[in-house]
Amino acid sequence: MAGFIPEEKLSEIKNASNLVDIVSEVVLLKRAGKDYWGLCPFHSEKTASFKVDPEKQIFFCFGCRTGGNVFTFVMKQENISFAEAVKTLAGRCGVEIPEKGLSKAQQREMGEKQSLVETNRFGMDFFRNMLASHSSGKNAREYLGSRQLQEKTINEFHIGYAPGGWDHLVGYLTSKKVPLKSAVQSGLVIAKQGGRGYYDRFRERIMFPIFNISEQVIGFGGRVMDDTLPKYINSPETEVFNKRSSLYGLNRAKKACRTNDSVFIVEGYFDVLSMHQAGIEHTVATLGTGLTQEHIRILKGFCRRFFLVYDSDEAGIKATERIVGALVKENVEARVVPLPGESDPDSFLLEKSPEEFMLLVSKSLGVMNFLLESAIRKYGLSAEGKIRIVTDLEAPLSSIDDSVKRGIYIREIAERIDLDEPSLLEKIRKAQERRGDGSIIQTKHQESTSDAFPIMEKTELRLEKKLVAMMLQFPVIIPQIKEKHLVEHFTDPMLQSIARLVFDYRGDPDGIVSEIIMCVGDKHMESVIAQLAVGDDAWDEKGGLKLIAQFQRRLFRQQKKPLINQIKAAEASNDPDLLEKLLKEKQAQSRNKEFSSF
Ligand SMILES: [Zn+2]
The missing domain is CATH 3.90.980.10 (DNA primase, catalytic core, N-terminal domain)
Incomplete structure (x- = not known):
């Protein structure tokens, strides 16, 4: 993987880049014990299953099972090649990479x-x-x-x-x-x-x-x-x-988004500038695409509360209708800030004070409520009006995948416009069927397909995994495993190669995990290493030796099995010579077992 970039350069860059800092730029991390947790930037989730281990300098997501070191993170996050990630990180920490150190293809791409x-x-x-x-x-x-x-x-x-x-x-x-x-x-x-x-x-x-x-x-x-x-x-x-994932002003707004745990999303360049001038620095603008799911993902890394500020009611309604499903799915608290008449944030702030703007913010409505109130204003609450309101809300309601949340919204709407709840539910269900995009049965992430190991795993595999995890988390035990030649008997080829990489590692034990990840060059394997290393088993010498003994006993039983069958066969076929030879072998194995248990 390292290719033409000298390994010591890679280590230098890796050591100079703090993974927690790098991840923090795009993910809101909270400290828990010695680790940091946040919402995974690589899949949709509501509770934090993305863990950063500052000691090992690795990350792992227990939801989508993506993991690796600082290079892996930058590659995935920015969707760039390894060489580009190296160069990006080198630039940030001031390490120079000799240009000729890169391969022709890497140079071209970069x-x-x-x-x-x-x-x-x-x-x-x-x-x-x-x-x-x-x-x-x-x-x-x-x-x-x-x-x-x-x-x-x-x-x-x-x-x-x-x-x-x-x-x-x-x-x-x-x-x-x-x-x-x-x-x-x-x-x-x-x-x-x-x-x-x-x-x-x-x-x-x-x-x-x-x-x-x-x-x-x-x-x-x-x-x-x-x-x-x-x-x-x-x-x-x-x-x-890429307009769908770029936001104007985010580079200048990101800090304020963190401090305020919120962001104002506006539509134009001048809106961003006026908001900044008014001291509301946590403001960004979309670039003519409207807010996309990618934007939401990116912004979620900085804050949890979104304020959508649109130029007019009509534009606001259309834009909100389109994005409601994604906002609810990404579990962000989104509100719509109503601006009076035809004004946009820029023209509003030209005449009014920032305080007056914040007053409007305090009157903002949640996205579904905003749509409901706009529809009521538009159609009134006559029988025909209610029918139109329900028709307008059908699409945004049916775009909400989460049935519990959808149910809550439906109940609120039914109450507000005094409508029979079950019939509204039924209407939305039908609308969802028409949508036919299977959004109801969509799974959040493909846990089973991207998992490193099948759920029903054999005891061998479980023990092999535990041994490798122990080596990564408790490197002092490595010589003991090496000298007992356990790895030669591994059934899983990937675990076997990881173990061999561990054996070959000569550097500082503290850096073992992220160093090994660097020389793997296989994304799946990187994730497996991170997954095994990120665990929190409290290893000690005694527990380590116990696990080694357990593995040896299992190995012994497996080797013994065919011998017992052979002995039975020899007895049945009346072959005393063979029987004697086999019994001797069995005795020798039992002696070995006693040794190896200690
Ligand atoms: Zn994930």
Whole structure:
């Protein structure tokens, strides 16, 4: 796995990166004893089954059985290759990796993503310069002033300006020797048809760079300063920019989200900026996709309470209807903040104080309640009105997988609009059948298929697992297991190879688990190692020797079995020579057993 990156470099990076810190960036961890627990970022869950062991520097999820060390975590979390994870972590802890240490393929893969974010960085610098000091940026500066954006905000969010004309950025990138091929890939410039040069995608627009949580520029949003359409254009989706999982402002909001255990989700760049200026820093914006399940997952790593702030009632209703199922499924507390009339957070805060905004927040409704009250306002409570209300709520209600929660909502709705509960239940059940997506029988995670071992396991396998777990958790016992040659008799090939890796390990016993995980190169095996290592059995010498003896006894019984059958056969066939030979063997085995028990 380590490939061309020298092993000591990998260890250096691993030792310098604290897994708890890295995981904490995306998962809300709580300390319990010596370990940390949180909600798994890799599957949907309501109670924390994701454990980080700070001593062994490994993680393991008891729900989806994903586990590994700091490299495994970064690879899975950011969906990147091993080489990229190494480079990311190296960058963060200041360890230099010699470039030639990477294989050609690794360099190429890393090169693409790396060059995309680097090109974007150059683009951002250019737009910043244009806004700050160039004559063509004068209008843009005035425009931002008219929207009451402070200098501090403009700088913190690295806002810039793309001038008019067709090739200012092309010229700048060329002068900086940025390959135009990656500028095309990033979407900053567009190749003219017939290979006759390039032109700038963003022209005469205010430029909002979009960062990921590692502060890399992954894309841009560009807004016109008048009523020209389209009002906004975004960078196209690239290897590093995915709108369904990117949130504008999260890099600057994440800390405040933690402190407040809540987040405001708005729709536009200016909304984020105004909220920040008003001191409500735990605010992010979606990028024209609406809130997605991916967004919810990401935000859940920072806080549990979500406030959805929409531009208008109608837009809010549509957006909330779509996401209700996912919000309930992810078990976040989501409320909708009602803004008066046609205002959005930006225009509201232009006229009103942050305190007045927080007053609205205190009046926010839970998502289902918001939909219900909106429908009541719209249709009234006449008989026809009630029918329409129920029709409107059918889809969001039937998108809630959890039948208990769905039942609670249905009861509340039935009470509020004075309707017979069983008939409402029946209607929703039918709607769910029509949906036909099997959401009722959907399982939360594929425990049985991704489990390392079948549920009904044989005693051999159980003992082998326990032995390997003991070696990983209590390394002083390793020589005892090695000298008794127990591993040679393992029936499970994976456990056998893990045990052999343990034997070959020469480093510091404290680092054994995460070091071994590093040289495995198989995701399943990594998870198995983490699973075995993360257990909390209080091993000591006595208990260790007892387990070894137990394994030996079992081994002995197994070897003995065929001998007994042979003896019986020899008796039956009247073969005294053979019988004598076999009995001698049996005696020898019994003596061995006495030795090996101690
Ligand atoms: Zn999980």
